[in-house]
Amino acid sequence: MSRRTALVSGASRGIGAAIAARLAADGYFVAGTATTEQGAQNISAALNGNGVGLVMRVEDADSVAAALAQLTEQADPPTVLVNNAGITRDNLLLRMQEQEWEEVINTNLNGLFRLTKACLRGMIKARWGRVVNVGSVVSRMGNPGQSNYVASKAAIEGFSRSLAMEVASRNITVNTVAPGFIGTDMTDELTDEQSEAMLSRIPLGRVGTVEEVAGAVAYLVSDAASYVTAQTIHVNGGLYAA
């Protein structure tokens, strides 16, 4: 059997980079995306022959189509999709600008809809597929200052459950991985005070690593998880018991 192609959005750094590295180590041909040409080149270099970096902005339909066309010139259409790309634009709702709301929804939610739809046909044709969407613990807990981000992440879980039911008969599973507090550029933006407050609430007493999130994704896309669909796996050190 030829190698399965796994597409990971937002693979230039943080959790996405760890997922791309893990899936490459597990034997997939990995396409990882970045928003810049330099980022895409770095991904290609990091994957070291086991995949390719692509430029993709998930909020831009033309960019998504161009990246997928480029990918299918050199590999089978992706049958594993990890929707990991995500951004924050934090503000209290009273101060939140329309642009802050729209950028988050367009990237985290509309981008995920667009990319998933574009990849689904190939999975249906292959009669096998895995979609893993990266949510967040805050979709269950709520988080002041993040109503836009939390709305997008809560929507992702509902989207995943519904799509799972639509495509189950085609042997395609759809699940969410919900990370807690993981050490990346995204969490580096928090103030020391915010970080300490968050840490004090984590029973395992530490921030999670990107590899620990990648491990949950690797399980969900594997054959071992063939009977797991419409679920959310929480990777949060006990911060929230779902």
Ligand SMILES: NC(=O)c1ccc[n+]([C@@H]2O[C@H](COP(=O)([O-])OP(=O)(O)OC[C@H]3O[C@@H](n4cnc5c(N)ncnc54)[C@H](OP(=O)(O)O)[C@@H]3O)[C@@H](O)[C@H]2O)c1
């Ligand atoms: N870190 C945490 O504690 C945490 C917790 C819960 C959930 N999450 C979720 O986990 C995912 C990864 O988070 P992270 O902390 O690893 O983030 P990160 O370090 O900020 O990296 C974000 C990734 O998304 C890409 N990206 C940004 N805007 C994009 C766009 N418009 N189109 C396509 N790609 C875009 C970035 O590409 P460039 O490098 O080109 O900008 C980068 O690869 C996100 O969905 C986030 O919401 C993170």
